[in-house]
Amino acid sequence: MSQPADPPSPAALTSWDQRGRSPVRVFLRTETGSAAVLLAATVLALVWANVDGAGYHRVWATQLSVRLGDHALGQDLRGWVNSGLMALFFFVVGLEARREFDLGELRERRQVVLPVVAGLTGMVVPVACYLAANALGGGDGARGWGAAMSTDTAFALGVLALIGRKVPDAVRTFILTVSVVDDLCALVVIALAYTGSVRMPALCLALVLLAVVVLGRVVGVRRGAVFLVLGVATWTATFSSGVDPVVVGLAFGLLTFARPAARGDLERASEKFRQFREEPTAELARSARAGVWTAISPNDRLQQMYHPWTSHVIVPLFALANAGVTVSVDSLGAALRSPIALGIVLGYSVGKPVGVLGGAWLTTRLSRGRLRPAVGWAAVAGGGTIAGIGFTVSLLVVTLAFQGPALEAAKLGILGAALCSSALTWLVFRVTAALPKPARVRALLGGGEELVDLVVPVDVERDHLRGPLDAPVTLVEYGDFECPHCGQAEPAVRELLLEAGDVRYVWRHLPLTDVHPRAQLAAEAAEAAGEQDAFWAMHDLLFRHQDALTPRDLVGYAGELGLDVERFAADLRRHVGAARVASDLESADLSNVSGTPTFFVNGRRHYGAYDLDALSTVVRTARARALLATGS
Numbered sequence: 308m309s310q311p312a313d314p315p316s317p318a319a320l321t322s323w324d325q326r327g328r329s330p331v332r333v334f335l336r337t338e339t340g341s342a343a344v345l346l347a348a349t350v351l352a353l354v355w356a357n358v359d360g361a362g363y364h365r366v367w368a369t370q371l372s373v374r375l376g377d378h379a380l381g382q383d384l385r386g387w388v389n390s391g392l393m394a395l396f397f398f399v400v401g402l403e404a405r406r407e408f409d410l411g412e413l414r415e416r417r418q419v420v421l422p423v424v425a426g427l428t429g430m431v432v433p434v435a436c437y438l439a440a441n442a443l444g445g446g447d448g449a450r451g452w453g454a455a456m457s458t459d460t461a462f463a464l465g466v467l468a469l470i471g472r473k474v475p476d477a478v479r480t481f482i483l484t485v486s487v488v489d490d491l492c493a494l495v496v497i498a499l500a501y502t503g504s505v506r507m508p509a510l511c512l513a514l515v516l517l518a519v520v521v522l523g524r525v526v527g528v529r530r531g532a533v534f535l536v537l538g539v540a541t542w543t544a545t546f547s548s549g550v551d552p553v554v555v556g557l558a559f560g561l562l563t564f565a566r567p568a569a570r571g572d573l574e575r576a577s578e579k580f581r582q583f584r585e586e587p588t589a590e591l592a593r594s595a596r597a598g599v600w601t602a603i604s605p606n607d608r609l610q611q612m613y614h615p616w617t618s619h620v621i622v623p624l625f626a627l628a629n630a631g632v633t634v635s636v637d638s639l640g641a642a643l644r645s646p647i648a649l650g651i652v653l654g655y656s657v658g659k660p661v662g663v664l665g666g667a668w669l670t671t672r673l674s675r676g677r678l679r680p681a682v683g684w685a686a687v688a689g690g691g692t693i694a695g696i697g698f699t700v701s702l703l704v705v706t707l708a709f710q711g712p713a714l715e716a717a718k719l720g721i722l723g724a725a726l727c728s729s730a731l732t733w734l735v736f737r738v739t740a741a742l743p744k745p746a747r748v749r750a751l752l753g754g755g756e757e758l759v760d761l762v763v764p765v766d767v768e769r770d771h772l773r774g775p776l777d778a779p780v781t782l783v784e785y786g787d788f789e790c791p792h793c794g795q796a797e798p799a800v801r802e803l804l805l806e807a808g809d810v811r812y813v814w815r816h817l818p819l820t821d822v823h824p825r826a827q828l829a830a831e832a833a834e835a836a837g838e839q840d841a842f843w844a845m846h847d848l849l850f851r852h853q854d855a856l857t858p859r860d861l862v863g864y865a866g867e868l869g870l871d872v873e874r875f876a877a878d879l880r881r882h883v884g885a886a887r888v889a890s891d892l893e894s895a896d897l898s899n900v901s902g903t904p905t906f907f908v909n910g911r912r913h914y915g916a917y918d919l920d921a922l923s924t925v926v927r928t929a930r931a932r933a934l935l936a937t938g939s
Contacts, residue, residue, distance in 0.1 A: 349722075388629075389629070391542075406610070410567065422484040434453075457699075460483065462696045517555075520534065564605065567899045569602070752928070752931055752932055778809045785816075816892065819902075819903060834878075908929045
């Protein structure tokens, strides 16, 4: 075990302002940014419909068709937005759901149960509220029961970011997971309950095409063009069958797997690039591009490609096409008297939080605590209230279920429910913020076990440690002494250790020899110095001289540190530290670590920026959880 050492001042090292972000954070922050665009589109639709209602409806009723020989596919402009472009939106939702299932919270399969139950009860209870309101009101709006069940993921997360700025990311992840269940069930409901006559030959063709897609995934087909053609064909067959084709987008997203970049794939990609560097031909350029592209999972590639478009263009365009409703004293009065509008408001404002909170509580009770939310109960309650924003799918359902005044009342009910749910969410998190700190931490973070990503746990007798041995937070870094990003992250780590005081830092080697030819020897040099109780001194010196890591340089650093140079050089020649470096490499492979720097905080992999602000934030959350678990 290396002895703890006080980190020197970070002033001598390179500063860094890079902002790396994880898939989940990118997803959440993109939705946050798009909330303003979505809100602006909604306001524009309302203004347009009230200033020139006839023109508004005339534009969206414009007929568009695609013809191929004697076959034509046609509908109005609003229909193309609702069933065409929105299929791409639900494709992205499916991608994120699959990513969570493969890499996120839901990879622990038993963790799927609670959000699924909460999502289902968060749909059933609002539907019951809606039906009760319509039964008591004596209206004929029961057909629109599907309008009160699903959450608008984009709008909900955007509003949450505005009214809950200090809400932990775990809360947003919980809401995202529950809303994915909503979306999946809602699309099934749309396909089954809001479809007229079904043409079975076309539907069977769509199912056959979907089976071909599944088979292609199983056998490892990677050509994006193949799946694009199959996707368009499946969408067309589903549309022709009479079933709403937006469900095709979600199905394709759920079938697109996610995985971390494998070190072998990255090494092959770097080899292809090296070949191109040596002989820059068009053929080798295509090979290098393909190597880099295929090293990343299809899920990550497609999210990067389509998510900004769906968030900033497609969903706002959907709002522009569907949110236009005439608002007047008479229409507001009619909506207040309408069981349809009241049922939607009641379902979302009361049914959603009761359903989500009740489902989570019931699951926890019936499992005797074995299944519990990954967040605290105040966060679950806030998730239930914010889930009452059902804008996108609700508008989709009411346009299928109603016409005329009933449709206008339903749209006003959806807007009213969004306002009420936003206000309730603000109230929940405002009250939570006023609690004493220990109670606030428990209310937001809860006491459930976190998933552990670090397969080989920290061993104080073996690992290189810095900081208090009994610290509540352990920060593990897999790094490479020649990696420029590790060098850029180093000042943040040092300053974090100086500021926090209660963080235990662990260094593990991951020399990327395919791109950093001197990294392996540098790692062995650190181990050779460690044999003379100078690991951290050599560690710091190597990072100060990342561009000078030749054998002569390394021996010179040993002399500079006052080590026994002959012993150091002999250990370096005999590769005494190679076994230790190989052991760290093996532990990295077990934890699916392929790049540097990669951080783990209390065993949980940190997907995100590694500047001081980002690391401090994740350390504060980990510290709060650790103190909560120990009752301190």
